Amino acid sequence: MKAIVLMFDSLNKHMLSAYGCDETITPNFQRLKEKTTRFDNFYVGSMPCMPARRELHTGRYNFLHRSWSPLEPFDDSMPELLKKNGVHCHLVTDHKHYWRDGGATYHSRFSTYDFIRGQEGDSWKGIVKKPKIDYDSGEPDEIKQRKITSRTQHQINVQFMKNEEDHHLARTIESGLDFIKMNHNEDNWFLQLECFDPHEPFFVPEKYLKMYGIKDVSDFDGWPSYYFVTESEKRQATIQKYYKALLTMVDAYVGKVLDYMDEYNLWDDTMLIVNTDHGFLLGEHEWWGKNIMPLYNEIANIPFFIWHPEYPRANDTRQALAQTIDIPPTMLEFFNVEKPADMLGQTLSPAIKDDQKIRDYAIFGYHGCHLNITDGQYVYMRSPVQQDIDELYEYTLMPTRINRRFTPEEFQGAELHPGFNFTKDCSVLKIPASSVMTGNCDRFGHRLYDLKSAPKQDLQIKESDVANRLVSAMKNILSENDSPEELYRRFGFDQNPIEYFGYGTETILDSFELYPNIKFGCLCLLQHLESNNLDDVVTKLLVDIRGFTSKNDLFTFAEKNLPEDQHQAIFYKMALEMRLN
Known part of the structure; x- marks a missing residue:
């Protein structure tokens, strides 16, 4: 048996013709749909890039215990388990994070690997x-x-990379095709062919840009802001067209892989998965990117296609709820390798076969931020009820960030923790969390959406019975995953009664009658003043705040009372804090 995982980064389900989009040119994704089984309710687990990849190896959630993370010494790695059982595992990728401090233990789990250079500031x-x-x-x-x-x-x-054949996407796919060409007659191999595109920067050859009417290639540098939308409609359209053009290029190379599946008749004995780690907001909900805003379905509900030669279901769709942690056990089962006890994902086989339910709920999120859950119809976003991160920790034996080691300062307050039920009797470091994003995510509050009545998540509902059921399921999943005890406090699960809606955070400004957005903008300004020892301005703010009725009042106060060299930073932070949708 053979298997190919063709993986992309930031691939938007709602931008694919295979999921009903008519705004993009993606004929090969349509061809893929006709050849495979398409899942409609496939969700992320841990966000973003490397947390998702840890799930691809371990089949368990990363974000309950850790933020961005390498594989830990106690982790079960699906490619490594296959390798130890006689399956040659080969990785081809241009994803630079595999070669940075925060991802450096992944590629060496494979038998062989090929790194294609030049992507996203590599x-x-x-x-x-x-x-x-x-x-x-x-x-x-x-x-x-x-x-x-x-x-x-x-x-x-x-x-x-002046020509298309020099482009990292082209070179990545070609390297993967070379592996297939050399080994298509052999048995027992797994190829992970992983492309960073269509992740930003949207670096696209002109021929694809012209398909969307882009003539001046100097008009946009390919880097959308991770921020709320402030651009003109024309500028928004340009950014979206760049993504669409890159997506069309991705589609062309999906076609090349399908051509090889056809040429070598790999459909008979080869599993094919086409997936992504997460989606990307392109102006929906008036946001760009990911990370800061709530995890809307444009990010969380991802495309997933699978061809399983033992259950040949071509041009079929599945409604069964599934997510990234279910891929490793599916792969192990395919190669007849026993699933480790610590791997909590479920095999997709029953869902592929006849759409049997494999899970009732899927949880997803970033470490310390909203805890999100879905049953396929409802999505509940549970906000932290603690504003700060004083009682949030990372548990690890591999203390690295995206592109660096933990600093000595970050180890202050660290202690040894006896470990969890998946750390194989290893104690782990318990290190105070440090995250710009995590500290203020409470401002978005608890949210409940009914995807049946509002599929675009543009209308929140308040159904206590539904929220209670989903919160109960959250608590059960936390228990099943041996989650740190502080998470129960962080999300208010130790409160009685539990508040299901609104803003759960208690702040020193609750006694003032302020609109929620102004309250969080004031909190941001207050934190800035206290951290800069501007006590006299704090006193003045707590007096003037009673007269604030708009965002402009807050910006005017900051402009008048703060040194000019601090204006840009505090304006950025306050604007971000006051963006609640």
Whole structure:
């Protein structure tokens, strides 16, 4: 038996013709739909990139115990289990995070691997005289500097990709096809062919841009902001067209893989999965990107196609609820390898066969942020009821971030924890969490959506019976996953009675009659003033706040009472905090 996982990053289900979109040119995804079984209720688990990939290896949630993470010493890795049982596992990818500190233990679980260079600011070509990048924002300095570094290196890398065949997507797919060409007559192999596109930067050859009417390729640098929409409708349309053009390029290379499936008649004995780690907001809900806003279905409900030669169901759809943690046990079952006890995902086989239910609920989220759950019809987003992150921890033996090691300062307050039921009797480090995103996510509040009546999640509902059922299921899943005890407090599960709607966070501003958005903007400003020891301005704010009726009142106060060199940063933070939808 053989298996191919063709994986993309930030692939939007709602932008594919195979899911009913008529705005994009994706004939090969339509062809894929006709060849495979399409899942309609397939969800992410842990967000974003590497947390999702840890789930692809371990078949269990990452985000309940850890943020961005390498594989841990106690993790069961699906490719490694296959390798140990005689299956040759080969990884081809241009996803640079595999070669950074926060992902460096994944690729070596495979038998062999090929890294295609040049994607998203990959530290590839060594040019000493670097281009100057004009990027200024109010983001925290570490994030801002990381983005400047990535954009600078991207401008260097693209100089070496003038033709389509030089493009990292083209080279990645071609390397995967070379593996298939060399090994199609052999047995017992697994190919993970993983492309970073259509993730930003939207770097697209002109021929695809022209399909969407883009003539001036200097009009957009390919980097949408991770922010709420502030652009003109024309500018929004340009950004969306760049994504669509890149998606059409992705589609062309999906066609090449399908061609090889046809040419070598791999449909007889080869499982094919086409998937993604998460979606991406392109202006929906007036947001760009991911990470900061609630996990709407444009991000969380992802495309998933599978061909299982033992259950040949072509051009079929499935409504069974499933998610990323269900892929590893499906792969192990296909190769007759026993599923480890710590792997909590379920095999997809019953759902593929005749749409049998394999799970009642799927939870998903970012570490410390909203805890989200769906039963396929309803989505409930449970906000933290604690505003800060003083009682949130990371549990790890691999203390690295996306692109660096933990700093000595981050280890202050760390202690040894006896471990969990999946750490194989290993104690782990319990380290105080440190996340810009996590600290203020409570501002969005608890939310409940009925996807049947409002599939675009543009109308919240208040049905206590539904919320109570979903919260009860959340608590059961936390228990099944041996979740840290502080999560029960963080999400208010230890309260009686539990509040299911609204803003659960108690703050020092609750005694003031403020609109929710102004309250969170004031909290942001208050935190800034306290951290900068501006006690006299704090006193003035707590007096003037009673007269604030609009966002402009808050911005005017900050402009008058803060040093000018702090304006940009605080304006950015306050605007972000006051964006609640």
